[in-house]
Amino acid sequence: MDKVAVLIPCYNEEQTVSKVIGDVKEALPEARIYVYDNNSTDDTAKLAAQAGAIVRREYKQGKGNVLRRMFREIDAQCYLMIDGDDTYPLDCAREMVDKVLCRNADMVVGDRLSSTYFTENKRPFHNFGNSLMRMGINGLFGSDIKDIMTGYRALSYEFVKTFPVFSKGFEIETEMTIHAVNYNMQVDNVVVEYRDRPEGSVSKLNTYSDGLKVLRKMLQLYKNYKPLRFFGGLGLILILIALIFMLPIIGVYLDTGLVPRFPTLIVCGFMVLAGIQSFFSGMILEVMAAKDKKDFEYRLNRIHENRKTPE
Known part of the structure; x- marks a missing residue:
């Protein structure tokens, strides 16, 4: 079992994946870094391997499918989940990991919305959707999660091994959040800086279709849990x-x-x-x-x- 496993799901992130891996090594030198390539058509997998990550593949498309594979195959005391697009600085990684290892947190949420997200993110509907989901889930489930849709999280072994992944795509973050809240697991928030994607790097999130999937997932889970x-x-x-x-x-x-x-x-x-x-x-x-x-x-x-x- 690894002490700290860093999980990086990737789809066509050749422009940034090497830098992300290098930043992880500097912030968490003891961690094992896993990159799961999700049918990339560029050199993401090759560059990740050259940068020193353990590279594996998931052939079913979608972030939820990738995380299902990761959670099934990797055992660790603490999992740090981060996107491969270099939008999250690693200066808070140690604090997030320590909350899991030393303070028994089951999920540590990297809170972008309390820092630079609304100024850095150039997609206004993404900003609106994040705020809407935060208000909706906190209101429906009586929680106080600061950032519902963030892909930057630290997770405990107990959370990962009891979390049934049903989502196929980007609604996975909503599912993880509601699962933790519903089962009274310890959730902490850490404010993290956010920077927009570098020029030439394209978001895989579709504002409207993926937004509707996330909203539907929220209502579905509310029906199931409440x-x-x-x-x-x-x-x-x-x-x-x-x-x-x-x-x-x-x-x-x-x-x-x-x-x-x-x-x-x-x-x-x-x-x-x-x-x-x-x-x-x-x-x-x-x-x-x-x-x-x-x-x-x-x-x-x-x-x-x-x-x-x-x-």
Whole structure:
């Protein structure tokens, strides 16, 4: 088992990968550096190997697929995850790693949004999307994560080995954050500097399509992890809409004894029934979610007990 493993997922990063590896060696000389090439069409893998990294390949496209492979194949006391585009300075790497090794943090988030992100990032919709996701997740899950979408994180062995990766692409960061918050794992924030990509280096993140995937992932996980709130809220909305249309009909009936608009009344009745059914479905799923949290604690304890002694 490595003490510190630095994970660098790469796709066409020949312009910056050598510098990133060199910066890692200077900041964390004891770390083993792993570069996973994700079907690059340039010399990323060759340059990474020349710079001294352990180079492996993941042939299923997407950052989530790469991290699934990394987490499965690498054992370490602490994992430092960083992008290969040279947007994150390594001057905070030691602090992030120490929080995992010495202070029992399960996830340390490299917080770009509290430093230079909004001035360095030249893509305004990326800035808006990051702020929106931060407010949405913190509001829905009652957390205080400073940067949801950052690719700069330090992770514990227990987190990595209990985290089921379902995302295929860039929504993986959202999934990791919500997983940590939902299972009450220790999450720390470290403010890090951010610099935009050097000229000629192109972001692989599509603002609109990937943004919609991230938003969908957030709502999906909220449904899975907070089912009573999700389905209870849905049921309340259905009942309120039904009441808005039913009250005038009831008013006419009380005044005249006649029931106008029978089709509307019937539809509203079904909406009320659907709302009640949604609420009770949420209650049942909430019990299942509570059992899942209990089972997770057992899994976490087993992984902690079976943790290998580092070489």
